Amino acid sequence: xxxxxVTASLAQSSLAQTPLHAWHEAHGGRMVDFAGWSMxxxxxxxxxxxxxxxxxxxxxxxxxxxxxxxxxxxxxxFLDSVVTRRxxxxxxxxxxxxxxxxxxGGILDDVLVYRLPAPTVAHPxxxxxxxxxxxxxxxxxxxxxxxxxxxxxxxxxxxKLEDLTTIYAMIAVQGPLARQLVExxxxxxxxxxxxxxxxYAATKTGWPALVSRTGYTGEDGYEIIVLENGAVEVxxxxxxxxxxxxxxxxxxxxxxxxxxxxxxxxxxxxxxxSINPLQAGLxxxxxxxxxxxxxxxxxxxxxxxxxxxxxxxxELTGKRVxxxxxxxxxxxxxxxxxxxxxxxSGTFSPTLDRPIAMGYVAQEFSAVGTxxxxxxxxxxxxxxxxxxxxxxxxK
Amino acid sequence: xxxxxxxxxxxxEWVHIEPGSGGAKIATIxxxxxxxxxxxxxxxxxxxxxxxxxxxxDSFGEIESVKAVSDLYSPVxxxxxxxxxxxxxxxxxxxxxxxxxxxxxxVKLSDESSxxxxxxxxxxxxxxxxxxx
Numbered sequence: 001x002x003x004x005x006v007t008a009s010l011a012q013s014s015l016a017q018t019p020l021h022a023w024h025e026a027h028g029g030r031m032v033d034f035a036g037w038s039m040x041x042x043x044x045x046x047x048x049x050x051x052x053x054x055x056x057x058x059x060x061x062x063x064x065x066x067x068x069x070x071x072x073x074x075x076x077x078f079l080d081s082v083v084t085r086r087x088x089x090x091x092x093x094x095x096x097x098x099x100x101x102x103x104x105g106g107i108l109d110d111v112l113v114y115r116l117p118a119p120t121v122a123h124p125x126x127x128x129x130x131x132x133x134x135x136x137x138x139x140x141x142x143x144x145x146x147x148x149x150x151x152x153x154x155x156x157x158x159x160k161l162e163d164l165t166t167i168y169a170m171i172a173v174q175g176p177l178a179r180q181l182v183e184x185x186x187x188x189x190x191x192x193x194x195x196x197x198x199x200y201a202a203t204k205t206g207w208p209a210l211v212s213r214t215g216y217t218g219e220d221g222y223e224i225i226v227l228e229n230g231a232v233e234v235x236x237x238x239x240x241x242x243x244x245x246x247x248x249x250x251x252x253x254x255x256x257x258x259x260x261x262x263x264x265x266x267x268x269x270x271x272x273x274s275i276n277p278l279q280a281g282l283x284x285x286x287x288x289x290x291x292x293x294x295x296x297x298x299x300x301x302x303x304x305x306x307x308x309x310x311x312x313x314x315e316l317t318g319k320r321v322x323x324x325x326x327x328x329x330x331x332x333x334x335x336x337x338x339x340x341x342x343x344x345s346g347t348f349s350p351t352l353d354r355p356i357a358m359g360y361v362a363q364e365f366s367a368v369g370t371x372x373x374x375x376x377x378x379x380x381x382x383x384x385x386x387x388x389x390x391x392x393x394x395k
Numbered sequence: 396x397x398x399x400x401x402x403x404x405x406x407x408e409w410v411h412i413e414p415g416s417g418g419a420k421i422a423t424i425x426x427x428x429x430x431x432x433x434x435x436x437x438x439x440x441x442x443x444x445x446x447x448x449x450x451x452x453d454s455f456g457e458i459e460s461v462k463a464v465s466d467l468y469s470p471v472x473x474x475x476x477x478x479x480x481x482x483x484x485x486x487x488x489x490x491x492x493x494x495x496x497x498x499x500x501x502v503k504l505s506d507e508s509s510x511x512x513x514x515x516x517x518x519x520x521x522x523x524x525x526x527x528x
Contacts, residue, residue: 030433046460377464
């Protein structure tokens, strides 16, 4: 066994706190336990925060996400051997979405991998003098992934894995105004940063940060990884700059409704160790040609046979909301018939003003337009398979 | 109605008791302001038909927000004699006037023994403080 993660004992006695925790409590954040972290679910209204992100700008504390750094001459080849996406051909500054899969192709986590040059902004906590990789992992999977990768690294000295999660904060700034609110704060040309690219940059007040044009809302924007002591200053500066234009602090509640409208999968819901990336519809993040990685053999097999269950989007009329674990039945089924699938996430879509859901169904029921039914607390409710995403921003 | 004058169930329903015709008391039942604020962003509410018999702890309806769905539990035994049919179409009333126009149902009590298990305002406030972190 590898050494126990530092948060294991913390999680049992008390919740971990992000550098913005006191700010959330002072500003009406309703704090909940999320993967062992005390996080704001909202500051009063999920819908108001959701709408602010779609129409202006939302700020999200995502410091609970895990941030791992991989340094050494073997880093590219090592990561390429554990992630479904080809990584060896990444350019410096590029970011890719991929899955970490187990030996049978089940999803251990979905991650962002950054390939970066040595930071030009030196800081004692930030010292790395060579090209390297950063991986952002889900809070709920961080300990598992660190252990999984450390086991794979046993006996190797050409890659060093460092868990930098707790010395940084991470702030997502999302929405049509996000870029123009963030860019003036930095002493760098962020505006030239392309989608799914990142760079080291310092704020004009000197805080070193790693800024990327990424997010989990379906909107354009930035995610800012900043040293923990600079978090409140950066957060408040962006809020102040956008206050008159509708920028606001947003909790995890609307992060969930936003990502669901954008049909982005969430680990523990659409993704798990018993789901493979092909079932989840994430083929774009699986490169099986001319390479092998942990789970690639199993995924090659899976690709050649029918998938048992696949991810679909569902739209309903009325107001009742399908929730996780509700059964999905065929369109002509009657009460008591066997389920053909299950809801993994559902909400009332603030943007579309109707209930939406994602779930897994047997493949023959997955075509767009298929009429199905959802068992909503004992009542069968008509639903229809629709094309994903439910929402995409106008570009 | 003033919230201080009401009785409360652990599951956040409020109860107002008044004398009815023929001796049986009438309980007006609604959802507390604390619960409405905790749910946030309400989207759907379902109430029972007049005539439904309820017992303490029975679900008499449901209330759904963007975040979650919750049952409404009867704090009393009796028969539903009136339903606020306008409420499901005006969910904002639950925020603006939870103890007045936001009432949900009226129940003619068949047994008053359950009333002794309900909390007064100050006891309920303590429960909310503990739940609200």
